[in-house]
Amino acid sequence: MPKDTLTITDNRTGKTYEVPIRYGTYPTYGAAINTADLRQIKASDDDFGLMGYDPAFGNTASCRSTITHIDGERGILRYRGYPIEQLAESSTYLETAYLILYGELPTRQQLEEWTWEITHHTMIHESIKKFLDGFHHDAHPMGMLVGTVGALSTFYPDAKDIKDKDVRRKQVVRLIAKMPTLAAFAYRHSLGRPYAYPDNDLSYTGNFLNMLLKTTELKYTPNAVLERALDVLFILHADHEQNCSTNAMRSIGSSHPDPYSALAGAAAALYGPLHGGANEAVLRMLGEIGSKANVPAYVERVKKGEVLLMGFGHRVYKNYDPRAKIIKRIAEEVFEVTGTNPLLEIAIELERIALQDEYFIKRRLYPNVDFYSGIIYQAMGFPVEMFPVLFAIPRTSGWLAQWEEMLDDGDQRISRPRQIYEGADVRNYVAMALRERGKAA
Ligand code: SDX
Numbered sequence: 233m234p235k236d237t238l239t240i241t242d243n244r245t246g247k248t249y250e251v252p253i254r255y256g257t258y259p260t261y262g263a264a265i266n267t268a269d270l271r272q273i274k275a276s277d278d279d280f281g282l283m284g285y286d287p288a289f290g291n292t293a294s295c296r297s298t299i300t301h302i303d304g305e306r307g308i309l310r311y312r313g314y315p316i317e318q319l320a321e322s323s324t325y326l327e328t329a330y331l332i333l334y335g336e337l338p339t340r341q342q343l344e345e346w347t348w349e350i351t352h353h354t355m356i357h358e359s360i361k362k363f364l365d366g367f368h369h370d371a372h373p374m375g376m377l378v379g380t381v382g383a384l385s386t387f388y389p390d391a392k393d394i395k396d397k398d399v400r401r402k403q404v405v406r407l408i409a410k411m412p413t414l415a416a417f418a419y420r421h422s423l424g425r426p427y428a429y430p431d432n433d434l435s436y437t438g439n440f441l442n443m444l445l446k447t448t449e450l451k452y453t454p455n456a457v458l459e460r461a462l463d464v465l466f467i468l469h470a471d472h473e474q475n476c477s478t479n480a481m482r483s484i485g486s487s488h489p490d491p492y493s494a495l496a497g498a499a500a501a502l503y504g505p506l507h508g509g510a511n512e513a514v515l516r517m518l519g520e521i522g523s524k525a526n527v528p529a530y531v532e533r534v535k536k537g538e539v540l541l542m543g544f545g546h547r548v549y550k551n552y553d554p555r556a557k558i559i560k561r562i563a564e565e566v567f568e569v570t571g572t573n574p575l576l577e578i579a580i581e582l583e584r585i586a587l588q589d590e591y592f593i594k595r596r597l598y599p600n601v602d603f604y605s606g607i608i609y610q611a612m613g614f615p616v617e618m619f620p621v622l623f624a625i626p627r628t629s630g631w632l633a634q635w636e637e638m639l640d641d642g643d644q645r646i647s648r649p650r651q652i653y654e655g656a657d658v659r660n661y662v663a664m665a666l667r668e669r670g671k672a673a
Contacts, residue, residue: 238265244275256296261303264293283650289474290547295482295641299332299633300473304548309555311471312336320558325466326350326436329408329629332471333636347436353409354430354439356417357387364421374503374620376418377411382496384410391490394639403491404632411628412436415621416443422617428452437462440625445613457569458612461562465605468555469623471630473548477501477508481631482638483647491635498631499624505542508623510602511609514543515616518575518582518607527581535591543579543603544586550596559604566608573611579604 238251251269256262271281286292301310309316312331319328323337330338330346338346360380367376385391388406393399417427420443428446430439438454441462446452472478481498485491502508517539521530534541546553563576583599586592606619614622638644662671 242273300471302473302548304550307551307554320464320467325463328467328470332629333633349405350409351432353406354413356410356413364417372617373418377621378496378499380414385490385492408628411625412440419444461566466626469626478634481635485635486647502624503620508620510542511606511619512616515606517542518578521578524577524581531585545597546600552598553600555601556599563608566611570611573607576607
């Protein structure tokens with residue numbers, strides 16, 4: 233009967249070691265060893281013992297989780313076991329956020345209470361307007377969001393009591409409720425428009441559109457198609473297991489600051505063009521290509537390694553990102569209302585050529601969530617700078633769920649990776665006088 237262990241022979245010493253293999257829910261995708269078990273493998277008694285070396289954690293499980301499962305080979309994404317396609321079809325963002333945070337779909341009463349709580353925490357302290365006003369008119373809204381969400385920690389000092397579940401729940405509600413307000417206020421600041429306050433009669437995304445777009449009308453009425461499209465886009469962006477920004481949330485959270493400070497760090501990680509900033513980079517790339525006729529020349533530049541094909545590729549998906557498929561369908565519904573986006577034609581041609589080109593096939597590069605989302609956002613009237621902000625708002629529920637899971641996980645403690653030191657060996661300080669005479673110690 234095969235044993236769930238590894239037998240390791242260290243050829244430096246001839247010793248053998250038995251290391252247990254542990255499994256997650258899917259034995260075909262989640263078998264692991266505790267890297268700490270390698271420390272017993274020593275070349276000599278005073279040896280530190282073996283470590284695992286895995287820059288960027290390409291093959292390292294940092295935690296056990298029950299929140300999101302991705303199967304990169306088969307293009308599967310599930311939140312708490314529910315396929316993303318079904319949630320996009322039948323759920324709402326607030327219901328999905330509840331599922332991601334608390335593990336089960338809410339009852340009708342739970343959803344009504346949850347929605348009431350979020351709706352009644354959308355206001356922000358009036359002082360926040362003072363530092364929003366301090367930003368330049370052309371400040372990037374993602375920079376404003378990172379700054380203001382971190383500043384929220386100064387308004388809720390009780391949030392430091394992260395061991396109290398009731399205190400945590402209060403901050404979770406505040407953050408999910410206030411991120412759209414901070415985002416909308418940043419947007420209005422960049423336009424030089426007065427802030428539009430939350431309207432409690434509207435849905436989560438309806439109210440977000442209200443705070444973004446309301447002008448002189450007494451009551452803003454969102455376009456139902458755009459309101460639903462944004463809600464589905466928020467569902468698709470809610471969580472994605474241990475991505476770069478979630479890893480930041482968990483790592484910062486592991487030293488036990490308040491969740492506003494941890495989330496500011498997660499949002500900063502998301503801002504990068506290789507991560508959540510890719511949707512903005514895709515639009516700039518499509519604009520640079522300019523026309524369908526220029527696509528082949530751009531693809532050649534990608535293949536020469538001069539530029540990346542933004543919105544393509546993924547650390548986990550080596551198949552089509554299931555979210556990209558859904559977003560393509562949403563695009564058609566949005567364009568019915570807004571009129572099509574001329575960049576869509578360039579994107580479709582780029583995808584067509586890339587999916588049949590050996591360079592991309594060999595590297596298993598497919599469109600990811602960011603490839604089409606920006607085209608929709610632009611058609612809805614958002615400036616490209618707002619695109620990463622539109623990613624950060626829904627991902628707030630995922631970041632917070634992962635943060636809570638880390639805090640409740642007995643395996644977890646403060647994140648502190650090891651290193652392989654390759655620098656200078658010990659050497660003595662050299663006084664300036666000697667240095668100037670080119671003398672060593
Ligand atoms: C998100 O992790 C998540 O879950 C993230 C996310 C989420 O929901 O949280 O899904 C959201 O961030 C989606 C990704 C958005 N980023 C982009 O679209 C930027 C473009 N993509 C690449 O930067 C890249 O594909 C990454 C960052 C997404 C993944 O990088 P990896 O896993 O480190 O892949 P790699 O760099 O090792 O690539 C393998 C090869 C390399 O070529 P070789 O060195 O083997 O010759 O593929 C090439 C790369 O140069 N490659 C690309 C490419 N992506 C990878 N070449 C051209 N264009 C690309 N986009």
